[in-house]
Amino acid sequence: MSGVQALGFSANVAPVNGSIPPDSELGESRTEGAARTDAGLLADYDILRLRASNPSPLTLTGTNTWVVGRRPTWVVDPGPLIDEHMRRLLAAIEARGGLGGVVLTHDHSDHSEAVETLLEVHPAPLAAARGRADITLADGMHVGPFQAFFTPGHAPDHYAFIANGACFTGDAVLGDGSVLITPHQGAMSGYLLALTGLRLREDFNVLCPGHGEIVWQAREKLEEYIAHRIDRENRLILALNEGLRTIQDLLAAVWPEVPEELRPAATATLAAHLDKLEDEQILPRGVQRPSFENEQW
Numbered sequence: 001m002s003g004v005q006a007l008g009f010s011a012n013v014a015p016v017n018g019s020i021p022p023d024s025e026l027g028e029s030r031t032e033g034a035a036r037t038d039a040g041l042l043a044d045y046d047i048l049r050l051r052a053s054n055p056s057p058l059t060l061t062g063t064n065t066w067v068v069g070r071r072p073t074w075v076v077d078p079g080p081l082i083d084e085h086m087r088r089l090l091a092a093i094e095a096r097g098g099l100g101g102v103v104l105t106h107d108h109s110d111h112s113e114a115v116e117t118l119l120e121v122h123p124a125p126l127a128a129a130r131g132r133a134d135i136t137l138a139d140g141m142h143v144g145p146f147q148a149f150f151t152p153g154h155a156p157d158h159y160a161f162i163a164n165g166a167c168f169t170g171d172a173v174l175g176d177g178s179v180l181i182t183p184h185q186g187a188m189s190g191y192l193l194a195l196t197g198l199r200l201r202e203d204f205n206v207l208c209p210g211h212g213e214i215v216w217q218a219r220e221k222l223e224e225y226i227a228h229r230i231d232r233e234n235r236l237i238l239a240l241n242e243g244l245r246t247i248q249d250l251l252a253a254v255w256p257e258v259p260e261e262l263r264p265a266a267t268a269t270l271a272a273h274l275d276k277l278e279d280e281q282i283l284p285r286g287v288q289r290p291s292f293e294n295e296q297w
């Protein structure tokens with residue numbers, strides 16, 4: 001049994017009500033059971049979502065850039081360098097009284113490509129875990145309105161950010177489906193620990209993911225993600241116990257529903273699961289391991 005399974009969860013955690021920003025200009029519409037839409041997020045949390053037009057199997061409907069608070073505003077993941085996306089982002093920053101800074105959930109280009117151009121127009125500090133950053137993120141660090149929360153798994157430099165009663169989850173939790181976990185050191189165990197840590201926090205009640213829709217049932221979604229991971233691990237252990245050893249057989253047994261274009265993502269996630277079992281010394285001998293030697297996650 002993994003540590004996460006052993007922890008268990010209380011299903012009765014009160015929703016967060018005290019973390020709504022006090023100076024929302026649209027405060028009049030802040031009512032019990034706010035509209036569960038982008039407009040509701042803007043009205044009650046002062047968070048604007050801008051979705052870039054870079055849809056794909058991995059980016060879903062496109063990358064979400066989040067514009068948080070005002071005078072000055074902060075940006076989570078400027079996104080890809082697409083003219084229309086930049087134009088809307090710059091207009092939002094303008095309307096919100098300038099840029100206080102930028103935080104990056106991770107440095108994959110669909111989240112970070114526009115950083116340089118944005119900071120040329122609006123010089124401001126950049127907080128990220130790797131690459132050229134003014135502030136190098138660490139777990140628990142406060143940056144602007146955010147608290148950084150280390151969430152390895154999708155990438156070794158991945159952080160979530162908590163502010164204004166929301167958690168910006170990048171590619172650690174998406175609006176739809178599950179995420180690609182990459183095989184870096186401690187990826188899968190770190191990921192489960194991060195999901196569990198987020199689940200136990202009480203300072204947010206909505207998830208703002210890197211891709212897909214706003215998640216208003218934050219706790220349920222985190223529990224679903226934890227359960228999903230544990231389910232895949234259990235299926236993998238079962239398949240190994242049945243004697244399956246090749247990548248192809250393990251994928252077929254554990255990820256039977258994955259379409260062809262997401263097979264490389266499933267293979268990387270399989271590798272991360274196998275790494276975890278090896279670390280826990282429960283991986284049988286003779287298992288074929290995916291190789292990603294030259295891959296930069």
Ligand SMILES: [Zn+2]
Nearest residue numbers: 108110171210
């Ligand atoms: Zn992404």
